[in-house]
Amino acid sequence: MEIIVIGGIAAGMSAAAKAARTNKDATVTVIEKENYVSFGACGLPYYLGNQFEDEQEMFARTPEQMRASGINLLLAHEVTAVDFESKKLTITNLTTNETLVKTYDRLMLATGATPIVPPIPGIESSNVYTITKPERVMTLKADLADYQNIVVIGGGFIGIEVADQLAIQGKKVTVIEADNVIMGGPFDPEFSNKIMEAVSEEGVIIKTQERAQEFVTADGKVTLVKTDKGEYPADVVIVAVGFRPNTGFLSGQLEMLANGAIVIDEYGETSIPDVYAAGDCATIHHRLAGTMYIPLATVANKMGRIVGTNIASNSEERMAYIGALGSSAIKAGAYEAASTGLTEKQARGLGLDIKTTCIETNNHSNYYTVQEKITIKLVYDANSYVLYGAQLFGKNETVLRLTGLATAVHAGLTTKELGFIDYAYAPPFASTWEAINVAANTAK
Structure with a gap:
């Protein structure tokens, strides 16, 4: 089986590595127009800010490591056209400007996005x-x-x-x-x-x-x-005004959103059989909102792993993605902020009957040093109390609480259940009523 992956950054290399492990008999080739692979662009602001000095920290794997694992790499090569009917790729060698043609059995599109x-x-x-x-x-x-x-x-x-x-x-x-x-x-x-x-x-x-x-x-x-x-x-x-999927060379041959994002199903397959996509060039299934464009590294890596399994397997062995929540976090000065699931604006835009609660509470017991305030907002169904989304803002110990809230949204827990979940307690870390419990118990 000839598997070709176009794009070797997050989703592409994740898929290629998983495909090579899944099907030892498959030939896996990655075509990447840069001269590197597995680059984590999320580190760039912090590299610029001198949080670390060695730029190699942003590369998860070197080309040599990927080749040693059995993956063929064509670096500094760009796919300029795809003939889906004949399963042929037209490729330009960006060093010599020569053109070559390769055929595939299964194809993954992981071409990422370009800054607008x-x-x-x-x-x-x-x-x-x-x-x-x-x-x-x-x-x-x-x-x-x-x-x-x-x-x-x-x-x-x-x-x-x-x-x-x-x-x-x-x-x-x-x-x-x-x-x-x-x-x-x-x-x-x-x-x-x-x-x-x-x-x-x-x-x-x-x-x-x-x-x-x-x-x-x-x-x-x-x-x-x-x-x-x-x-x-x-x-x-x-x-830094946003991104546009790198899909112009596909000339609308696949189902896409208006912005050019390739529409995929829960298996990562596109509207064309044997053609998969993931990462910033593709959509993702949001558990609460359906098909969305969410260009986040976490989603790209997870969906890349799913595609890597499916592109190298028989149909009965394929894995379905469980769905994203758009969970995200940011450091802002001395503070942290995080979000998961639906915001109030998104929930109302979907026509959901919701209520919200927004409270300020403490991060841990008052007698332990440096007690700080955490603001927590919950978005939940007005009748069933099922949690749809959460947002947090505060200093120390804020963002990691999103892990519990994301799990609750994913599982469809209610605020009534969340208010009594048995979270760990010790004075340096929480109060006897954890901040998540406190927020959930204010939902009326």
Whole structure:
């Protein structure tokens, strides 16, 4: 069996490794246009922020390690066309510019996503960066000492993480966000506002409901960012406004969402037999909301493992994915925030009859040192009390509580059950009534 995986980062390498272990007789080939594999881009903001110095920490496996495990690698090669009927790939060697053709029995599409670069005049300047590839971020880090005024376009995960890390280093950072809140996807407004306050405490200036209109340049570099409401001096501009699936070369041959994300089923298979997809180029099944586009590393790795099993197995041995919850977390200054399942906004958008509770409670017993407040919001069914989602904000010991809440949402527990779950107690870690218990028992 000839298995070809297009893309060798998170989902692709996870699938390839699992496929090679699952079917020892299969030939597994990964085609990757970069010269590396298994790269964790989530570490880039923290590498830029000097939380660690060795960029190799962001690579889970080297090409040599993958080849030693029996996987064929074609690095610096790009698939430019797919003929699904004849099962042929047209591939360009990016080093020699030669074209070659390969056939497959089963194919996985793991082409990832590209950062959206809006058509703002001046955006092609040399000091405009996206935080997605190691080489560009290494360049930015090497020159960072020469920069003071940094403008970040976009208030999502990457924008806020980068802004936070640069502010810690004493940079003057301004975030421009078109929405009326930052982090408006995974969080309801009250939590978005808390995150904004936390980052602002580090010195980050956040401008919401404002759009960049022009990057004023001199000698090929941006010197000033003009928005519809103001002007901001800039030594560097970082663009982090979202991602677009890398599926343009497929020319709409498969079922896709409007943004180009490939629609897959619970087995990772696309609308074309023997063709699978996963990661930032594909959809995912959300346990409560159905088919969604959720470009998160956790989902990519899990779905990659599922595809690796299924692409190398007989149909009766295939595994179905249990579904995602969009669980996510972020560090914001001295604080932490996390979300799982549905926000209030998402639940109401789905037409669900819900109630919410939002409380502030303590992280552990008052007589143990450094007691802190944790804010917890629960979204639950108004009649059955089944938990649909949760959000948290606080300092120490906050985000790890999301593990229990995500499990509760996944299992369909009610707030009434959650209020009496027997969580571990010791004064350094919790109160006799764990914070999750306290929140759940306020659900009426």
